Amino acid sequence: MESEQWVKIEGIIGGYRVDSRILEERIQEAVASGARFIEVYAAGQHGIGGRLWRAKDENVYVRVIGSPGQRLGAMGFPNTTIEVMGPVSDDVGWLNAGATIIVHGNATNGAGNAMAQGKIYIAGNIGARGMTMTKHNPRFAPPELWVLGSVGDYFAEFMAGGIAVICGYQPQDPENVLGYRPCVGMVGGKIFFRGPHKGYSLPDAKLVPIDDESWIWLIENLKLFLENIKKPDLFDVLAKRSDWQLIAARSPMEKVLLPRKSMHEFRMVVWEKELGKGGLIGDLVTFDQSPIPIITTGFLRRYVPVWENRKYQPPCEASCPTGIPVRDRWQLIREGRIDEAVDLALAYTPFPATVCGYLCPNLCMKGCTRTAQGVAPVDTTILGKASLSAKPPKLPPITGGKVAVIGGGPAGISVAWQLRLKGHEPVIYDMRSELGGKLTEVIPPSRIPQEVLDAELDRVRKLIPHVHLQQKLSKEEFERLKLDYDFVIIATGAQKPRMLPVPGIERAISARDFLRRSRSNDISPGEKVVIIGAGNVGCDVATEAFRLGAKDITLIDIQEPASFGKERKEAEAIGAKFLWPRFTKAISEKGVELSSGELLEADTVVVAIGDQPELENIPDTVAKDRGFVKVNEYYQTTDPKIFAIGDVVKLGLLTEAIGAGRIAAEAIDEILKGKRPRRDVRMVIERGRIKSEYFDPRLAPGVPLERCANACASCGSCRDCGICITICPQGAISKVEGLKGSFEMAVDGEKCIGCGFCAGACPCGIWNLVENDPIE
């Protein structure tokens, strides 16, 4: 360096420190004017030696004596070499873009922060945050930081490139040459170090072996470093390969979270070890607690389907007071067993044709699921009429009790019929020469063909003995019957017409008398007829009066008339007027005087406000209530040997009287067999379970019988349609054949998921989805 022309630049002039801006201007001026060897006597000035680009490709040497300030060599250029003869302050080589900086003492914090090129050689230790945020621009060689001793805390934070070499020679902390928490956020570059350390950021960096290429680079450059800091003698001490380690940044793909136990491992080796097998509640439960899928089968299903075939009453049967299982009759027809279907009725009623076919308002049809769902019900009258030809069931031999039935009307005949079918011996006592009661006495012939009624009564007569009474039974005779028979059944009906307590009532005729006489054409009502009471009996009076020549027929009532059905329609058809509310004041020769003062002219006035029973000769042991006999649910009176059915208990329909007879007969049968009587406890199937959507809503069922049978939804009784088998998404349902053509639908629980599709699709409401049995 013979040609060295050293320019000295003073940091203190005249005892005053030169401002950093002035010192910088002087250095820049010197370089601009050709100086290439500059000696700066520093006194804390900022950024000495950086930015000397004006020298272009020529090298500039800056020697710093004294105390340089922060950021020595900041933004240094590749042409620059700075040599600090003592220690250096913070951020040496900050944003270094190529300068070589040699420091013969220690450096404080931030050495090499953000440098991108160049080299920094430190002949001592450095403070905190060295080599932070350094980068490697691929256009240039990577930046290097060489430290002879050790580094301070937080070394290499966010280091993104470059090479740091920590020689660990006479380190500040002999236990740890890398300081506290190095390499946090490190993404690039490598760190050679020699000596002990206390950890680095494992998620960001890793220790890698020093390969030969790296080692050659290291010792070659180590020599250079030592020469620069003028300690070449240390080479032999430092150049032992086994002393060195290398940290490299993890690549983005290698970034890992802190290695820690998996939760499963924790559960097995920590959790259950402390608590015992099964964890928190392993000691309290015996069943499996392992995770299950959200869709489960078998035991783990929340809900299970149940094939509830014939568990519930169909609505037709439930609404029939006689209790005829209409559904089952249609089912028999669908199965081609028409005769059985027809004959079945006689097990329930002696009058299937008369009542079901003609006289009954057919509550079964009103209750029909189809009705409730807005389509025409299955027509039971067809089935009823067909029953005319029904063969009575085979009679069992008489082995049971003897029962006296007082009254040969529908109730009495029904109970006697049922008792006989069960092998008992009923005897009917009646005032009239022929059985039938109301059926033969007051129901107009227009309502039912005589031959139908006669045929059914014939069927009864063949079965039931009848004692023709000449007069009403006295109390004494009643008591004797009680002694002679096991049971006595009162079925005397309501014989006594109710009349109004108004003046001139004697001028009126009761409906009962009118109808009885009209049947034998034994009355001529005249042109004008007023009927007080516009119920169904009143309507019957009206149509009969019309038949007998009346022209102007008026029915009055104190409230909206309760008449309905065929009776009402027929009365309206013959032009009868219905007036209400009308209150009768008196009955005069001219007709009916109303409380309003109006006069309804009449040749005949008929009172049709109902009948009431005659209870005079019934024993005192039988309690009465408001004019009727009191009974329990089996029609047993307060005298256990006496039953009462029909209108004597409560005014009602024919079918109600027939049904009462059946219930009473069953109860007596049970009692005679020494059992406690029981009623049918089946519930009626919920309407919503029946799917009428399977049927054509426009198609009213009608003749022939088969069509009606097909239109029956078969509420609660399996039609064996196979829809459940088809719809089950799991294929879990199959038909299992039993004995004698019986079958059931079975569910394979291991396939079933409890979706309820079977219940949703079943036309007949057989399938139900119920909660699975609880676990513990």
Place this chain on the structure above:
Amino acid sequence: MASIGTIAPSSLSRKDLLWQIVWDKERCAFCGRCTAVCPVHAIELGVFRKRLLQVAAGMETQPSNVYQVFYGIRQKTDPAYSCIGCGTCTLVCPNDCIIPIRNDEIDKLRFHINRGGQPRRRGGRRNVPEGILDRIKFVRISMLTDPALDAGRHEFELRTILGRVLPPEETLKLYKEEGWSPPVREIYPLIIGSMSFGALSPTMWEGLQMGVAYLNEELGMPVRMCTGEGGCPPRLLRSRFMKYVILQIASGYFGWDEIIHAIPEMKEDPCAVEIKYGQGAKPGDGGLLMWYKVNKLIAAIRGVPPGVSLPSPPTHQTLYSIEEAVAKMIQSLYMAWGFRVPVYPKISGTSTALAVLNNLTRNPYAAGLAIDGEDGGTGAAYNVSMDHMGHPIASNIRECYLNLVKVGKQNEIPLFAAGGIGKRGNLAANAAALIMLGASGVQIGKYIMQAAAGCVGSETDRCNICNIGLCPKGITSQDPRIYRRLDPEKVAERVVDVFLSFDTELKKIVAPLGRSTSLPIGMSDALGIDDYHAAERLQIKYVV
């Protein structure tokens, strides 16, 4: 379902329901999964009839009708089976063809959920989505004014104190005279709040406890969980994990005889005892675990026979005044563990909170005060209590803290805030806001159920059937067929995820404030809100 008969006042159509099932006939595979899984049987397979009129062009043949039957997924309209919007059907549908959609207007169903005069009861949360916590911003960003910290690289010591810190002279005096000073615990400021074993399923409860144990033992985070009222499984009572548990005692005292029997065998003291006086979701109301949830397991833990309903009265029956209540309960429970375990009361948010706090400040045994605001959740309550009763937590905590400042005890008796923290997903922000308003820590319930177990509840009346034991995720059910859907291990993993991510977010909030070694409790100069009156009430900055 179509009404073809008469209609009743409560005959509703799909239009009237809160949640309407939208189902795509074209995509449906009729696999049955949706109806199998629906917790409330709101959907079923329906049979439908379709009518096609066949009229030949030119009318050369007679027109005719063809009826066809088809199947579909039908929603029931009976209020008893109304869809709860949980979306489990959507979750299990392989063909993405079913989803509940919320009504576009006020549903009519709500006017009919009172059959037999029984008002609506439900579980879940307050159906009010808004809240002030989300509106609070952290406006003090210390870039140069304080040394700004880096949440990623700086070390943080985010801990809080549970327990009474008396002034040094009092502590010394107590220690000298009685050899005792109040126990304190250094814990993580995010606490899993009281949810009982019984209200939660066994799998959920175990998952939470396992996650908490993991956080403590593998990650060094001193997270604590409160048992709620319902006892504590005997194995946990006798394990070292007990120290991570805050035992709750409430008015029904269920399970406490089992706890007492376990004391001689305990390896560790519990972290603390919480005395529950009130609950934010249903202030002033008691609890009722219905008999059908009280199976053998629950019964064993609670120390009762199975199959009986377990009522917790609205109040502790032997407490008659604040002074008495505090003195009696706190003393009794301190004695249980030889005065080694901090005991603090929890009340529901109320305008009378200050009265309680003032009493506690005079009692050197009171280890803190937890306040549960109106947005707290519950397993079962009357709808009216949930939606309309209670006090917002922010102003309640704030006035309590400011009162402590006034009497110079703000560093002595910690306040814990609960109720709606993170209800819109902003857990760390809400927690930090409450801490800066004066809370020493926060308790969460619903958030951890959502984040750790996938609870689908929302503030828009979705699901909300925690009370009937049919939780579709198995979080609040006691039926093994349901709760085994939930894998405790997976819950525990999620608990860990939640706390780690919360930790990072909390750091992201406190680092720019220059805080790293102590929580910024009451550092309200960092808070701002764009509502002038709220700013005045909370005594924070009004910023627009």
